[in-house]
Amino acid sequence: xxxxxxxxxxxxxxxxxxxxxxxxxxxxxxxxxxxxxxxxxxxxxxxxxxxxxxxxxxxxxxxxxxxxxxxxxxxxxxxxxxxxxxxxxxxxxxxxxxxxxxxxxxxxxxxxxxxxxxxxxxxxxxxxxxxxxxxxxxxxxxxxxxxxxxxxxxxxxxxxxxxxxxxxxxxxxxxxxxxxxxxxxxxxxxxxxxxxxxxxxxxxxxxxxxxxxxxxxxxxxxxxxxxxxxxxxxxxxxxxxxxxxxxxxxxxxxxxxxxxxxxxxxxxxxxxxxxxxxxxxxxxxxxxxxxxxxxxxxxxxxxxxxxxxxxxxxxxxxxxxxxxxxxxxxxxxxxxxxxxxxxxxxxxxxxxxxxxxxxxxxxxxxxxxxxxxxxxxxx
Amino acid sequence: xxxxxxxxxxxxxxxxxxxxxxxxxxxxxxxxxxxxxxxxxxxxxxxxxxxxxxxxxxxxxxxxxxxxxxxxxxxx
Numbered sequence: 001x002x003x004x005x006x007x008x009x010x011x012x013x014x015x016x017x018x019x020x021x022x023x024x025x026x027x028x029x030x031x032x033x034x035x036x037x038x039x040x041x042x043x044x045x046x047x048x049x050x051x052x053x054x055x056x057x058x059x060x061x062x063x064x065x066x067x068x069x070x071x072x073x074x075x076x077x078x079x080x081x082x083x084x085x086x087x088x089x090x091x092x093x094x095x096x097x098x099x100x101x102x103x104x105x106x107x108x109x110x111x112x113x114x115x116x117x118x119x120x121x122x123x124x125x126x127x128x129x130x131x132x133x134x135x136x137x138x139x140x141x142x143x144x145x146x147x148x149x150x151x152x153x154x155x156x157x158x159x160x161x162x163x164x165x166x167x168x169x170x171x172x173x174x175x176x177x178x179x180x181x182x183x184x185x186x187x188x189x190x191x192x193x194x195x196x197x198x199x200x201x202x203x204x205x206x207x208x209x210x211x212x213x214x215x216x217x218x219x220x221x222x223x224x225x226x227x228x229x230x231x232x233x234x235x236x237x238x239x240x241x242x243x244x245x246x247x248x249x250x251x252x253x254x255x256x257x258x259x260x261x262x263x264x265x266x267x268x269x270x271x272x273x274x275x276x277x278x279x280x281x282x283x284x285x286x287x288x289x290x291x292x293x294x295x296x297x298x299x300x301x302x303x304x305x306x307x308x309x310x311x312x313x314x315x316x317x318x319x320x321x322x323x324x325x326x327x328x329x330x331x332x333x334x335x336x337x338x339x340x341x342x343x344x345x346x347x348x349x350x351x352x353x354x355x356x357x358x359x360x361x362x363x364x365x366x367x368x369x370x371x372x373x374x375x376x377x378x379x
Numbered sequence: 380x381x382x383x384x385x386x387x388x389x390x391x392x393x394x395x396x397x398x399x400x401x402x403x404x405x406x407x408x409x410x411x412x413x414x415x416x417x418x419x420x421x422x423x424x425x426x427x428x429x430x431x432x433x434x435x436x437x438x439x440x441x442x443x444x445x446x447x448x449x450x451x452x453x454x455x
Contacts, residue, residue: 004428004429004431008428008431075421164451167448167451167453170436170440170444171444171447171448174436174441174444174445174448175448175453175454178445178448178454179454248453302408305418305419305421305422305425306421306422306424306425307425308425308428308429
């Protein structure tokens with residue numbers, strides 16, 4: 001049986017076509033708030049149950065509870081505050097407002113709470129630092145001075161060029177059940193696959209019924225692989241190297257916070273809502289720079305006996321020339337002189353220079369796909 | 380919600396059990412018997428909840444979902 005949704009119920013905050021038409025037709029009667037893409041993506045994730053049990057943006061009580069205790073005010077584990085910020089609002093608690101993104105009304109919100117907050121306190125609690133160089137802290141400092149909490153109803157999706165691979169929790173749950181998968185392990189990625197990824201995924205799959213590869217599509221920085229490259233690379237890897245009845249691929253739109261350990265828990269909760277029973281937690285998962293220790297994202301799981309999804313801590317893979325295969329530090333007895341670590345930067349450099357990485361680091365089919373793109377990287 | 384603002388209540392347990400737990404948590408990450416008891420109770424409640432039945436979609440909705448999954452090639 002797939003995982004129960006987090007908090008016990010799968011949230012769905014979408015509206016019928018008639019209701020949408022009516023609300024959009026009356027849009028000038030509502031106070032309007034413009035939201036950025038990241039907030040719009042959060043909104044979609046709330047509406048489709050990816051963030052169950054949230055049915056809206058956090059109220060003050062939940063916000064403080066998440067910051068101080070990493071739990072919602074009803075004691076449900078929750079580590080990343082999902083927030084709607086606004087400048088001095090022209091509305092009051094009890095009002096309904098419309099949220100606009102890129103000129104389109106994307107949601108109606110029932111305002112339960114309007115509150116002020118301390119940005120430095122938020123940054124320190126969530127990111128463990130108030131260093132303005134940290135991308136998450138930077139984002140916090142760019143936010144407006146008020147937070148608005150309350151339930152939302154999704155009116156319009158933001159345009160999605162990867163609809164073919166976009167599955168909602170309600171769909172993945174049916175899919176896993178139809179495939180007869182009682183246990184499913186999720187792997188989150190923002191990269192094209194190399195043999196280290198493949199090793200970790202297949203090691204995890206050995207112990208469960210199904211593998212759910214779940215690339216995160218969203219804001220990218222220069223030098224990152226473009227979303228379509230990641231998807232095409234996985235398509236070809238699936239075609240040639242993965243068992244069709246035991247692995248599947250679907251994307252999720254999500255804006256990384258780079259909150260390290262706290263975000264690792266959040267990523268696990270998202271996959272629990274998709275129906276997964278296990279989640280692969282990487283070394284320095286959701287980290288950036290050197291703000292977090294390499295295994296902090298593993299340790300934090302000890303604090304949540306009631307998370308409802310099992311973390312899988314699989315050590316970083318590397319190639320051992322003596323073993324003649326991908327291994328990790330736990331299973332390989334040989335010294336470092338025999339090891340070849342997989343460096344994403346090195347692979348990117350090779351690809352940029354048109355050099356095919358050795359087969360033990362990257363499947364030739366994957367390299368071929370990447371090379372077929374004129375510009376595989378974000379500029 | 381600071382610790383002062385967080386709501387707590389009191390539960391009675393036998394003194395012998397309290398002493399046993401106190402001994403057990405020495406040298407662990409738990410700083411108090413209350414912390415340990417909270418941890419264990421959360422674990423127990425979560426495992427009971429896991430056994431509860433998964434929510435059921437309506438037949439109609441499930442069929443619609445399957446149709447989309449078939450159209451996308453996820454199901455045969």
